[in-house]
Amino acid sequence: MIRFSLLPLATAALFAAAPLAQAQSHILGDYFAYGRNADGSAYSGTVNIAPLGPNQVTVYWSVGSTYSGVGTLNGDVLTVNWGASHPAFYIVMPDGELHGTWDDGAGLELLSRSPR
Numbered sequence: 462m463i464r465f466s467l468l469p470l471a472t473a474a475l476f477a478a479a480p481l482a483q484a485q486s487h488i489l490g491d492y493f494a495y496g497r498n499a500d501g502s503a504y505s506g507t508v509n510i511a512p513l514g515p516n517q518v519t520v521y522w523s524v525g526s527t528y529s530g531v532g533t534l535n536g537d538v539l540t541v542n543w544g545a546s547h548p549a550f551y552i553v554m555p556d557g558e559l560h561g562t563w564d565d566g567a568g569l570e571l572l573s574r575s576p577r
Contacts, residue, residue, distance in 0.1 A: 497569045
């Protein structure tokens with residue numbers, strides 16, 4: 462009978478996931494949200510991005526109504542499935558802001574750490 466340990470595999474998986482978790486950590490936290498609906502009307506509110514798992518986050522919006530979704534960070538692109546037919550997409554900018562679009566590009570949103 463061949464015996465082997467899963468410990469080396471589990472350790473390797475843990476170390477492989479660590480850079481992914483660290484990669485998302487720079488986007489976690491609270492934001493001010495400023496956006497335009499598809500009809501051109503403006504809205505504002507707050508957003509919280511919380512850790513969910515390796516390379517995944519939960520996004521909570523409070524922008525008149527409340528919404529939530531699960532996002533995946535791939536490089537500098539955050540894709541958030543929030544229950545609509547089209548996901549929201551954000552680009553993580555070098556200054557930490559997230560520039561996004563939703564409703565298949567008809568809605569726009571800026572997430573900033575400081576109020577405008």
